[in-house]
Structures are given as structure tokens and as C-alpha cells.
Amino acid sequence: MNPITSIRSRTVVMPSTNIDTDQIIPGRFLTTTTKEGLGQQLFADWRYDANGAPRADFILNTPAAQGCRILVAGRNVGCGSSREHAPWALLDYGIQAVISTEIADIFRNNSLKNGLLPIVVDAATHAWLIANPGAEISIDLQTATLTLPGQAPVGFPIDPFARYCLINGVDELGFLLSKNAAIEAYEARRGA
Amino acid sequence: MSQPKTMFEKVWQAHEVVPETADTPAVIFIDLHLTHEVTSPQAFSVLRERGLKVRRPDLTLATMDHATPTRTEQVFGGAPITIESAAKQIRQLEKNCAEFGVELLGLQDERRGIVHIIGPELGVTQPGKTIVCGDSHTSTHGAFGALAFGIGTTEVGHVLATQCLLQKKAKTLAVEVAGQLATGVTPKDLILAIIGQLGVSGGTGHVIEYRGAAVRAMSMEERMTVCNMSIEAGARAGMIAPDETTFAYLADRPRSPKGAAWDAAVSHWRTLPTDEGARFDKRIDIDGAALEPMVTYGTNPGMVVPVTGNIPDRRGDPVFDAAMRYMGLNAGEPIRNAPVNVVFVGSCTNGRLSDLRAAARVLRGHKVAQGVHMLVVPGSQEVKRLAEAEGLHHVFQEAGAEWRESGCSMCLGMNGDTVAKGEYSVSTSNRNFEGRQGVGARTLLASPETAAASAIRGRVTDPRELLNG
Numbered sequence: 001m002n003p004i005t006s007i008r009s010r011t012v013v014m015p016s017t018n019i020d021t022d023q024i025i026p027g028r029f030l031t032t033t034t035k036e037g038l039g040q041q042l043f044a045d046w047r048y049d050a051n052g053a054p055r056a057d058f059i060l061n062t063p064a065a066q067g068c069r070i071l072v073a074g075r076n077v078g079c080g081s082s083r084e085h086a087p088w089a090l091l092d093y094g095i096q097a098v099i100s101t102e103i104a105d106i107f108r109n110n111s112l113k114n115g116l117l118p119i120v121v122d123a124a125t126h127a128w129l130i131a132n133p134g135a136e137i138s139i140d141l142q143t144a145t146l147t148l149p150g151q152a153p154v155g156f157p158i159d160p161f162a163r164y165c166l167i168n169g170v171d172e173l174g175f176l177l178s179k180n181a182a183i184e185a186y187e188a189r190r191g192a
Numbered sequence: 193m194s195q196p197k198t199m200f201e202k203v204w205q206a207h208e209v210v211p212e213t214a215d216t217p218a219v220i221f222i223d224l225h226l227t228h229e230v231t232s233p234q235a236f237s238v239l240r241e242r243g244l245k246v247r248r249p250d251l252t253l254a255t256m257d258h259a260t261p262t263r264t265e266q267v268f269g270g271a272p273i274t275i276e277s278a279a280k281q282i283r284q285l286e287k288n289c290a291e292f293g294v295e296l297l298g299l300q301d302e303r304r305g306i307v308h309i310i311g312p313e314l315g316v317t318q319p320g321k322t323i324v325c326g327d328s329h330t331s332t333h334g335a336f337g338a339l340a341f342g343i344g345t346t347e348v349g350h351v352l353a354t355q356c357l358l359q360k361k362a363k364t365l366a367v368e369v370a371g372q373l374a375t376g377v378t379p380k381d382l383i384l385a386i387i388g389q390l391g392v393s394g395g396t397g398h399v400i401e402y403r404g405a406a407v408r409a410m411s412m413e414e415r416m417t418v419c420n421m422s423i424e425a426g427a428r429a430g431m432i433a434p435d436e437t438t439f440a441y442l443a444d445r446p447r448s449p450k451g452a453a454w455d456a457a458v459s460h461w462r463t464l465p466t467d468e469g470a471r472f473d474k475r476i477d478i479d480g481a482a483l484e485p486m487v488t489y490g491t492n493p494g495m496v497v498p499v500t501g502n503i504p505d506r507r508g509d510p511v512f513d514a515a516m517r518y519m520g521l522n523a524g525e526p527i528r529n530a531p532v533n534v535v536f537v538g539s540c541t542n543g544r545l546s547d548l549r550a551a552a553r554v555l556r557g558h559k560v561a562q563g564v565h566m567l568v569v570p571g572s573q574e575v576k577r578l579a580e581a582e583g584l585h586h587v588f589q590e591a592g593a594e595w596r597e598s599g600c601s602m603c604l605g606m607n608g609d610t611v612a613k614g615e616y617s618v619s620t621s622n623r624n625f626e627g628r629q630g631v632g633a634r635t636l637l638a639s640p641e642t643a644a645a646s647a648i649r650g651r652v653t654d655p656r657e658l659l660n661g
């Protein structure tokens with residue numbers, strides 16, 4: 001995984017509450033054996049009509065959304081299925097951070113492991129972001145802060161270990177493998 | 193005396209390989225890793241790229257359920273699997289398991305089924321274990337007093353390679369259910385009511401422990417239905433203390449401990465329940481006796497009302513308005529008599545033998561209403577065999593329902609079984625998200641009894657009307 005320290009981008013806003021992973025990537029696209037190309041099917045049922053043509057009124061199909069790398073979503077984004085295809089699809093499409101007031105557990109975990117930043121902000125910051133789609137904002141992982149245009153940086157919570165891994169491009173599997181002696185000792189202790 | 197502990201804390205502590213610190217998560221040992229065709233291919237690819245082996249094939253069990261067809265000719269008859277990419281995914285799992293030495297209960301294996309149904313059936317799901325699977329409904333196994341939760345594909349790779357996961361300790365939430373459920377009211381109704389009360393994110397960051405008289409009175413199959421949907425309240429895991437009901441279920445299962453090992457296991461399992469006086473981070477109370485059959489009306493499992501009730505009027509709330517538009521239903525109207533085109537009985541929530549019996553009890557001697565398509569899909573091949581031995585398939589077929597091979601089927605519509613755009617489906621599964629059962633499909637979640645009653649009337653029906661008369 002490549003190290004990530006900061007992201008600066010305009011935002012695309014999807015204010016719906018409870019955007020579940022079935023919407024992010026519908027089940028029928030999960031019969032893939034790779035991670036590539038899922039960006040094509042991101043939000044497929046909201047993005048395309050029955051004939052596969054882009055729906056003009058869906059936010060990701062609007063000119064303003066092009067090139068945006070930060071998605072601002074309504075409360076409780078990523079609930080439902082554990083499919084990691086959801087962060088894969090967002091990343092493949094070009095989204096690098098998802099901001100909300102609440103992010104579902106498994107989706108947040110899956111996102112961190114792929115370098116998609118799940119950022120939880122307070123209600124006031126969130127309300128500002130929802131009200132100002134397309135704002136150019138920046139996220140700094142070193143300081144764990146988010147900066148809205150013309151405003152002072154605000155902090156966001158992030159697990160220190162996840163942050164360390166993201167900034168240094170450390171992969172968690174490598175970290176776990178380095179614990180082999182402890183795992184062996186545990187197995188011996190348990191006789192398992 | 194040591195500090196009283198919750199069941200969750202006991203299981204957690206027993207699996208700490210390296211405890212959590214301020215800077216690093218805990219390394220937690222996993223006793224059972226279940227895997228399936230949809231969320232594993234990319235994990236095996238990582239192992240291959242990095243030259244790693246599966247650390248504990250003896251603790252890993254694979255099956256196929258999500259993308260597998262349910263039509264007998266495609267499973268056993270040599271007919272090609274309709275969806276080419278699904279066929280490829282199935283072949284990939286066969287290849288991965290062979291290459292890495294993982295036991296696979298493959299497409300034609302008589303022990304195959306939905307991963308959360310076969311674990312308990314085989315007796316590999318046991319109290320006190322840590323159990324994971326690349327599937328959010330892994331919470332089902334918590335019914336045995338196991339700590340069981342869903343993980344993503346990267347984590348599937350972590351467990352394959354190290355048998356461990358990096359985890360932060362969750363908070364605990366006690367759901368106390370007093371009283372006894374009334375006739376016609378099922379554990380499915382209870383869990384829908386709990387999600388309605390907690391909301392779809394009310395359990396986020398928590399492990400739920402279901403407690404109280406109504407829970408103690410449930411069979412294992414019923415407890416599984418409850419724990420299954422913990423994730424729909426945002427909780428990754430749900431647990432129920434093991435007791436005599438648990439031990440009776442596990443005794444003599446193919447892979448449960450035998451002889452002296454069984455006795456040792458049971459005495460260990462008896463130490464697992466939450467100690468008197470242990471503290472939970474949060475608690476909610478439910479009056480089990482006051483519940484009615486529940487039906488969802490919207491596009492998440494928390495949008496639920498009693499079958500005798502009305503859809504609430506929350507016009508102006510964007511989530512509610514969007515759900516009403518999608519569902520084609522109206523604020524303030526009774527949910528009873530809502531239209532039904534499809535009825536699905538199955539899934540890891542309600543695809544066990546007792547669920548099929550419950551549906552058959554309502555259906556016996558009736559016909560599925562004209563124009564309604566009813567699909568009954570057993571949760572495993574074992575469930576199918578047992579149901580057929582009792583003649584349940586005849587009840588379904590004589591009523592006009594279809595009877596299939598086991599699998600996830602219409603629960604997530606990635607295997608050829610789907611609900612058409614705009615159609616209403618009363619489903620015993622666990623998610624009513626937009627498009628879950630097919631593009632534009634409108635799902636109403638309910639118990640097997642309510643599903644069967646609704647199939648007969650062709651309208652959303654209170655099953656008590658048919659049970660009583």
C-alpha cells in the first residue's frame with residue numbers, strides 16, 4: 001500500500017442516510033475474482049438506468065462531480081454487507097476519502113485496509129460540508145485534521161495504529177506475520 | 193473474588209495472543225475460519241503473491257453458497273451454471289482449496305449449505321470459540337456463546353496466513369427480553385422489533401448479548417435467527433449464553449467433541465455465561481410478551497411495524513420519503529394487505545428445518561394465491577434431506593411453491609434467483625435494502641409464518657388469522 005499523508009480535493013456530496021454497501025456495489029457484481037474494474041459498477045443502480053445509460057440526475061454523473069476524490073455521505077454510511085468490494089469500487093472510481101458523522105464498523109475497517117480514509121466529523125462540520133458541495137477541502141493525516149476553506153483545521157478521530165499504517169504504507173499482514181513467535185507461543189499454551 | 197465479567201470479555205481474554213495497547217490493536221486468535229466463494233478469491237491471491245501458506249488448514253472450512261445456483265439440474269444434473277462469472281468463482285474456490293489444503297464442502301457435497309447453517313449443523317460452531325467469516329451474518333454463530341463476526345477480504349487473508357486478526361475491543365450492549373413471545377410471534381419478529389428500537393446503527397461498535405426469559409426459552413435454531421440479524425442494528429456480533437439447550441443441540445453432532453473431550457468441553461462452556469454483577473456499556477429492555485408479528489415497510493431493517501399497524505407518517509424525513517418512493521407504499525396506511533408478488537422462505541436467518549416446518553404448518557391444505565411466486569430454499573442440503581424425510585416438500589409443492597437445492601438464493605440475488613423490478617417480495621431473509629433481491633425489487637422482511645400466510649392471501653397477512661382458523 002502506498003503511504004498517504006494528505007488529500008486535497010473538491011467534495012461530492014451524497015446526503016442520504018444509511019447508504020449501505022449493497023448500494024455502493026450491488027450483489028450481482030460480486031462474482032468477480034479480482035479487485036480491478038469495480039469502479040465501473042460503483043452505485044450502479046443509482047448511476048445507470050435500465051438500459052445501462054447514465055442517469056443525468058445522479059450526482060456522480062454531473063460535471064461538477066468529475067475529479068472529486070472526497071465523498072461526503074449521510075449518517076451511517078457503509079452499513080450492511082461486509083463486502084470489501086465496496087471500498088475497492090470507491091477507490092477504483094477515484095474516491096480516496098469518505099466523510100460522515102457515523103461510519104459502519106466493517107466498512108470502516110475494510111476502507112482503512114485499502115487506503116480509503118473513513119473520516120468521522122462532528123455534526124456542525126458535516127452540516128457545512130452537506131451545504132457546500134464541491135468545496136475544496138483538505139485532509140491531513142499527520143495532524144488528523146480536516147480543513148474547510150477559510151476555516152481553522154478541525155480534528156477527526158482515527159485509530160493511532162491505522163494512522164501509522166496509512167502514513168508509513170505499512171501493511172497489517174506484515175505486522176501480523178511479525179508476531180509469529182507470540183502466535184506460536186499461544187498455540188502451544190492452548191494446545192490448539 | 194475477581195471482577196465479574198461479561199461472556200464477551202471472557203471469550204475475548206481467552207483469545208488474546210497480544211493484548212491491545214494504546215498504540216496497537218490486540219492480536220486475537222481465531223478458532224474457526226469459515227470461508228466461501230465470494231469473499232475469498234482476492235485473499236488467496238494475496239497469499240499466492242506473497243508466497244504464504246494457510247497457517248491452520250485444520251481450523252479453516254470452505255463451502256459455496258452465495259453464487260451457487262439452486263436449480264437441481266445446475267447443481268447435480270450437469271446443466272451449465274447460468275451465470276458464467278459465478279461458475280468461474282466456484283471453480284476458483286475449488287482450485288484455491290486444493291492448492292492450499294483447505295477442506296471444501298463443494299457444490300455436490302451432501303454437507304454443503306449456507307455457511308452459517310452448516311457450521312452449527314456439523315458441530316464446528318461451539319461455545320467460547322472465536323469464529324470469523326468474510327460475511328457479515330457470521331454473527332449467527334454467537335447463538336452458541338461464541339464470539340463470531342464478519343470480516344472483509346483483506347482480513348480473510350490475515351486469518352488464512354496467521355490464524356489471527358488485529359482487533360480493538362468492542363463495547364457491550366445487553367438486550368434484555370422479558371416475558372414470553374405470544375403464539376404466532378417468532379424470534380424473527382423479536383429481532384425485527386429490537387432493530388426497530390435500536391435503529392440500524394444503534395449497535396455500532398458493540399457486541400450484543402441477548403438475555404432474559406424469552407431468550408432462554410428459545411431453541412438453538414431460534415437463537416440463531418436472533419443473533420443472525422445483530423449486524424442489521426450495526427453490531428458486529430450478538431451472543432447468547434450457552435446452556436442445556438446449547439449442549440443438547442451440540443451433543444452427537446459430527447464434529448462436536450466426543451467422550452471425555454465432550455465432558456471437558458461442557459464443563460468449560462458452563463463457565464462462559466456473564467457473571468452476576470458484570471457491567472455492560474449499554475442496555476435496552478424489550479417486553480417480549482407485548483410483541484406482535486413484525487413486517488418491514490421501508491428500505492432498511494429498522495423500518496418495521498407490527499403487521500397490525502400502520503406505516504408511520506414521517507413525511508419530510510428524506511430517508512422515509514425515498515423509501516416510500518422506492519417501495520411504492522404510502523405513509524399512514526396499514527401494512528396489512530400490502531401487495532405481494534413473490535414470497536421467499538430461506539436464507540441464513542430463516543432457512544433451517546424449524547423455519548420450513550413453520551411455513552409448512554401455515555401452508556398445509558392451502559394454495560399459494562394466483563399470481564404469487566413462492567420459492568422455498570432450504571439453508572443446507574442437510575435441511576433439505578430432513579425436510580423431505582418429513583414430507584415438507586410435498587406441502588410446499590402441493591401449495592404451488594417451488595422447492596430448490598440449498599443456497600443463499602433470493603436473499604441477495606447474485607445466483608440467478610431474483611425478484612423483478614417493482615415487484616413486492618415478502619422474504620424471510622435479513623435485508624430489505626434497495627435492489628437487494630434484484631434491481632428495483634421491493635422487499636418486506638417477515639417471519640416464515642407471515643411469509644406463508646401472505647403467500648396464501650396474496651397480500652401481507654397476519655399469520656395468526658390462519659393459525660387460529
Ligand code: SF4
Pocket residue numbers: 257258306307308327329539540541599600603604621622
Ligand atoms: S443467506 Fe443471505 S445473508 Fe445469509 S449468508 Fe447468504 S447472502 Fe448472506
